[in-house]
Amino acid sequence: MLVLGIETSCDETSVAVIDGAGRVRSNVIASQVGAHAIYGGVVPEVAARAHLTNLPGTFERALGDAGAALEDVELVAATAGPGLIGALLVGFSVGKALAFARGVPLVPVNHLEGHLFSAYLRADGSPAREVVTPFHGLVVSGGHAELVRVEEGRVVPLARTRDDAPGEAFDKVARRAGLPYPGGPVIDRIAAGGDGARVKLPVGRVSDGTRDFSFSGLKTAMLREFARRGVDGSPLEPDRLPPELVDLFASFQRAVVSALVERVEQIHAEEGICRLALSGGVAANSELRATLARWGDERGVPVLLPERTLTTDNAAMIAWAGLLRFRREGPRDFAAAGARSRWPLGIE
């Protein structure tokens, strides 16, 4: 069985082909980072237009790389939300049209569910790991921070961010410092050479008794630190920062990682985590990966780290989540389904 995946929720146009065992046969990503870099963030209208331009070529290459023809595709999985509505509409409409034209089932995929199961995929073409429930998932990206429990057939949200997502915090802090976009990978690299215990920064907590995350206080604290050090947003060369700033960025990264791991620890204490799957763009972060791996080792909890190439938005994870949903639910009529900008995890 071959599954075609389509992802256009934000600024990557991606088409992938996987087989019934979750082997990634192709996973083509056309990134728009260059188109948005001059604005320091994703511009929705620019994204939608770029998807329209990039999708046909991405689709052809994905089939070509997989050595497959459209006739071989037996299931179409397309991201239906959450994300930028104009961007989503491009990929979801194309997915619908392909499924309709070929007479094969369509599965609308929740982008976050795509991330959630991505830790089970392998990038080297071998079959996916077996998905055993229950497991806990930590999805951390440019738009989301979600800690969930995955049970057979349902996802139970446990904590989410109240304000900025962790990736958004990385991007905003980098932008205010005059560092290149996107800020996550840049700060990750800078922080590797710094002392993360140097500057005490507030780890976000919400005071209403929920387990939700908050990252806007940390961002504000960083802006204060910038002001104190005369960092005014004029372009900075990441590889030539004064040691004091290197330590500041390392401390910022440490604070984000601590906030995430602290919450994982709390959930573990409350309900016991038997397996943890990390995912999302921020799952590429070296310190987060190392800290969670250590956390799992110390507690005897297996921690699944996604392959770095599968952490950012890609269609292989959408095809995989679509296949899992199809196997759970069987064929359904999604002719009337639409794209939705808001689609929280755990909601049908």
Ligand code: KG4
């Ligand atoms: O999952 P993703 O591709 O898109 C969303 O669904 O949001 O995540 C992109 C986010 C960006 O904010 C980017 O800065 C962040 O992931 N990111 C990182 C790293 N690589 C990407 N953040 C921290 N460390 C990294 N190494």
Ligand code: ZN
């Ligand atoms: Zn994403």
